Amino acid sequence: MEPDKEERSRVLVIGGTGHIGKHIVAASVRHGHSTSVLVRNAAPSDPAKAQLLTSFVDFGVALIKGDLFNHESLVKAIKSTDIIISAVGPRQLVEQTRIVRAIKEAGSVKRFLPSEFGSDVERVHTVDPVASLYAGKVNLRRLIEAEGIPHTYICCNGFAETYLPSIGDVTAVGAGPPTDKITVLGDGDTKAVFVVEEDIEVYTIRAIDDPRTLNKILYMRPPANIVSHNELISMWERKTGKTLQIVRIPEVDLLEWIKGSSIIIHPGIW
Secondary structure, eight states: OOOOGGGSOOEEEETTTSHHHHHHHHHHHHTTOOEEEEESOSSOSOHHHHHHHHHHHHTTOEEEEOOTTOHHHHHHHHHTOSEEEEOOOGGGGGGHHHHHHHHHHHOOOSEEEOSOOSSOTTSOOOOTTHHHHHHHHHHHHHHHHHTTOOBEEEEOOEEHHHHTTTTTOGGGTTSOSOSSEEEEETTSOOEEEEEOHHHHHHHHHHHTTOGGGTTEEEEOOOGGGEEEHHHHHHHHHHHHTOOOEEEEEOHHHHHHHHHTOSSOOOTTOO
16 A cells, blocks of 8 residues: 555655656656755756756746755755655766765665666676776765665666667667668677666656665566567568668677767667
């Protein structure tokens, strides 16, 4: 049985205007949690972000002024909530140690969900720049555990809204479905897991008060959502009635390409 609204945990989302953060904020509100978002500026100059924050307020979300780099404001924001969900982007992942210090000082947090939302960083083998990114996540896990902070790590693998529109072509993310050719990394037989963002948000929010997920890793791996790139391409070809030209990048060439690329290829994809 779900708790009454007044018994639900209070949720603070840090990074609530990001891709997965805005989904989590919406789910928190829908599930009846008192929800707040940490913001540096409640009226940003970016029109899209300003519109998003306005929509948050319209749905009853509290905007708490604070900064990841301002310890006092961070502690103050954290003291007013029970659950801290971080959805910060790659550039701020290592700065989550600041959140850990603030949680420790606040002393009242029931659960912390750091910004993971990808592959399990301790079960994949990657190369730089992703290897360094993942090493930071592993170090953060050890810090959270050493400080005795109640936590849940969310591993949801690939974002469907990000990777499926290009039919899994990581070189064309955001470009839409291919019309004539598609790039495949390696032999295309490696399986990947794709989870729709709406499902990620729901399971994340359902996990925050579930005793079964306390100090555990929550894996999102729907069996029907586990497919190889070759299988994905075949499904698309059947749907469109067109055969795509496949451009394959061998592993040795892929490694060289990654070294010289400014794009971080999600290691949980293929």
